[in-house]
Amino acid sequence: MRIVLTNPLLIPFRDELTRNGGDGHDWEFLAGRPDDEVVDRLREADVLVGSRVTPAMAAAARRLRLVHVNGAGxxxxxxxxxxxxxxxxxxxxxxSSIAEHVVMVALMLSRRVRRADALMREGRWESVALDPAVPLGDTLAGRTVGVIGLGEIGTAVVRATTALGMRARAVRRTPGAPLPEGVRVDRVDGDDGLPDLLAGSDVVVVTVPLSAATTGLIGAPELALMRPDALLVNVARGPIVDEEALYDALASGSIGGAALDVWWSHPNDGGGARGYTRPFDTLDNVVMTPHHSGHTRTTFAGRAAEIAANIARLDEGRPLVNIVTASR
Structure with missing residues (x-):
């Protein structure tokens, strides 16, 4: 089979891609190439591995059998x-990689690490040992994490945070669906339980996919329900949270802080390097990262091996795993 790969994140994992049944095929690595070149090369492709398919790409790839996205979205x-x-x-x-990131940034916000680091670099000690007026940080143990969505990321966040002594609650579309073994959640509600989750959580973690239904899911009314010291962690997609409303909540102190790994635009989509229009970079109560919470060797090695195995299944006529849909 002819396989075209367009995403650069998997290039370092060629060995994993060509193991487990991915070998013996004609691989073409086109990461970073212009769209018109990709369109031309897709005319003879059986498989496309990448994160993006434009209408022009789809129109050219008339013998295509499989689009294998190299991530979840x-x-x-x-x-x-x-x-x-x-x-x-x-x-x-x-x-697991994203859950570790969630724990890390929640602790950074709870312990005011970003501010302490910046002041230390200026030669200034801000410590309660030197000034009793300095606010004390807090532990995660004994606090409540509210998880919006209970897919792979959400359940991993529950595992990681409850291991540290947090209580967990969640909302998802199918509240009665069974939980994986060992996942301890005190309360699981449907989508209508979101207001209660926001009002009752110390750390709110957004993990749902972006869709028409989730765009703007967290706006000014929802942020107003959160506690003044509550933290918002978004590791899903930027537009799920209203940018203007979030900035206003953070700047006014109506919520305690936010950790943002996802943004409202992306350099790959021509959105520039910032990803935001409001000055989040001026706020001490924000931890900013460039959508890399899942970018670990563990993540990409596992993805490459699974993609190769799925390509082998396709070649052998066996059922594929993780089918999102088959086009009509």
């Missing part, structure tokens, strides 16, 4: 433009 795939019968699969393996 499929919001950049032009499903309606794909030829009939094309299968779209995704892959995960990022839950």
């Amino acid at each position: 499929v919001d950049r795939i032009a499903f309606d433009a794909l030829a009939p019968g094309v299968i779209v699969c995704n892959t995960f393996h990022h839950g």
Whole structure:
């Protein structure tokens, strides 16, 4: 089979891609190439491995059998433009990496690490040992984490935070669905339980996919429900949270802080390097990272191996795993 790979994140994992049944095929690595070149090379492709399919790409790839997204998100795939019968699969393996990131940034905000680090670099000690007026930080143990979404990321966040002594609650579309073994959640509600979760959580973690239903899910009314010392951690997609409302809540102190790993635009989409329009960079109560919470060797090695195994299944006529949909 002819396989075109367009995403640069998997280039260092060629060995993993060509093991487990991914070997013996004609791989073409086009990461970083212009769209018109990718369109041309897709005319003879059986498989596309990447995070993005434009209508022009889909129109050119008439013999395409499989689009294998190299991550979980499929919001950049032009499903309606794909030829009939094309299968779209995704892959995960990022839950533990993102859960560790959530714990890290929640602790950074709770202990005011960003401010302390900046002051130390200026030669200034801000410590209660020197000034009793300096606010004390807090532990995560004994506090409540509220998780919006209980997929791979959400369940991994519950595992990591409850291991540190936090209580967990969650909302998801199917509240009665069974939880994985060992996942301890005090309360699981449907989507209508979001207001209670926001009002009752010390740390709110957003993990749901971006869709028409989740765009703007957290706006000014929802942020107003949160406690003044509560933290918001977004590791899902930027537009799930209203940018203006979040900035206002952080700048006014109506919530305690936020850790943002995802933004409202991305350099790969022509959005520039900032990803935001409001001056989040001026706020001490924000931890900012460039959508890399899941970017670990563990994540990408696991994804590469699973993609290769799925390509082998396709070649052998066996059922694929992680099918998102088959185009009509």
